[in-house]
Amino acid sequence: MPVLLVALLRNGKVVSLAEAWTKEELVRLKKSEAFFCPACKREVVLKLGNHRIPHFAHKKDAACPYEHEPESARHLTGKLDLFSWLQRQNIQAKLEPYLSSVRQRPDILVAHRRFIYAIEYQCSAVGEQLFQKRNDFYRAKGIRPIWILGAHHLRYRNMHHITLPRFQWMFAHCFPLVPRPLLFYYCSETKRLIRLVHLVPFSIRHTFAIPVVQPLHSVSFTDLLSFPVVSLPASFWHDWLNYKKRWRLTFTLYPNKITRLICSDFYRWGIIPSLFPTEAGWPLPHGYLFETPPFIWQTYVLIPFIRSESKLVSIDSIYRFIDERMDAGRLAVRQLPLAMGQRYTQAVYEYLQLLTKLGYFQWESRKRLRLVKQFTFPKTMDEVIQQDQQMMEQMKESPLLSHYINELELGKNM
Numbered sequence: 001m002p003v004l005l006v007a008l009l010r011n012g013k014v015v016s017l018a019e020a021w022t023k024e025e026l027v028r029l030k031k032s033e034a035f036f037c038p039a040c041k042r043e044v045v046l047k048l049g050n051h052r053i054p055h056f057a058h059k060k061d062a063a064c065p066y067e068h069e070p071e072s073a074r075h076l077t078g079k080l081d082l083f084s085w086l087q088r089q090n091i092q093a094k095l096e097p098y099l100s101s102v103r104q105r106p107d108i109l110v111a112h113r114r115f116i117y118a119i120e121y122q123c124s125a126v127g128e129q130l131f132q133k134r135n136d137f138y139r140a141k142g143i144r145p146i147w148i149l150g151a152h153h154l155r156y157r158n159m160h161h162i163t164l165p166r167f168q169w170m171f172a173h174c175f176p177l178v179p180r181p182l183l184f185y186y187c188s189e190t191k192r193l194i195r196l197v198h199l200v201p202f203s204i205r206h207t208f209a210i211p212v213v214q215p216l217h218s219v220s221f222t223d224l225l226s227f228p229v230v231s232l233p234a235s236f237w238h239d240w241l242n243y244k245k246r247w248r249l250t251f252t253l254y255p256n257k258i259t260r261l262i263c264s265d266f267y268r269w270g271i272i273p274s275l276f277p278t279e280a281g282w283p284l285p286h287g288y289l290f291e292t293p294p295f296i297w298q299t300y301v302l303i304p305f306i307r308s309e310s311k312l313v314s315i316d317s318i319y320r321f322i323d324e325r326m327d328a329g330r331l332a333v334r335q336l337p338l339a340m341g342q343r344y345t346q347a348v349y350e351y352l353q354l355l356t357k358l359g360y361f362q363w364e365s366r367k368r369l370r371l372v373k374q375f376t377f378p379k380t381m382d383e384v385i386q387q388d389q390q391m392m393e394q395m396k397e398s399p400l401l402s403h404y405i406n407e408l409e410l411g412k413n414m
Helices: 023-032 073-088 128-140 236-250 257-268 294-307 315-327 345-357 381-397 399-410
Strands: 006-008 014-016 043-047 055-058 092-095 108-112 115-122 143-150 161-163 183-187 192-201 206-215 312-314 361-363 368-371
Touching: 023 043, 073 092, 073 108, 073 115, 073 143, 073 183, 128 143, 206 236, 236 381, 257 294, 294 315, 294 345, 312 315, 315 345, 345 361, 345 399, 381 399
Parallel strands: 115 143, 143 183
Antiparallel strands: 006 014, 043 055, 092 108, 108 115, 161 206, 183 192, 192 206, 312 368, 361 368
């Protein structure tokens, strides 16, 4: 049953349980007043139990048509924490305001400088279609949505390896002047805010990331809209090579329909799936735009050059080829409803530029590339592991790639 922290009295006055009420005051209020939902205007009941914080709830068999999901004690506590956090900063904020123009009730509505923000603290699952609909409604009214996930959603494989399913990727934000996406989590038990930054996906569900964990009271709202100054740890490249090795050893061991189709494509162009070219499968600042693992989509980017007799390929033809592979179900882009205006072509172009600086391509014009250095097709697993190591060292040591390394490791454009 959906519950509320804000209700209306018969005279239209707003009662907020975020205010400093004593238990005795609330008991007297409950005896003397009737309460109503600000959205549907149906009567609600003030609950004053011992196991949950005080809240309003709709009567049985009187569900509110404007509520999307039930609220847990974790959600109620976290919402109050975030509201109090904003109040302490003297930021204009409203708790659970009903917005009749979009028929929605954000957890908190914030007016900060020139913008209006809707803060949603999301503890339960929400469908992709509903999530998109709510964000579209907000944007149509010039409101910027900020979604903060409950920290119980966060699953660490180890300190920097995160299990990040598609559901959580939906909540990745890109703010103005913030070059890379970041995710927010809040733990209402420990009162800590977690910002997940430097998202570099290894695979569909596994991502390298840096969690920036701080007590909520030590973070400002302005901090929330900025990118923390942290760099990738020294272990990143070693870890990346280990994952690349794992891709080579395990990709074909658990075949499904898509895996079989991808392997068929690779074999057609003379590529043994486990021995894909050394030049494929590298981290990129915008690699997160693909949901497909990097060794797959980057190998597909190389195929137009492999099958071209002249070795001269237009960038538009590469984009068309990738589009065709998407339509055929081989490749998938990542759905990022909160990071609008970004296309997978940014990652493809970034990858082509990386290989250009490594000496594989020359630009014949602004739209055409010529392959001038052959890709490496290893013959054995031992050989390919050695070649992956050598290419990684070349990438880190090349002066031409200092911009690429800085952007990847520091998370900002240089």
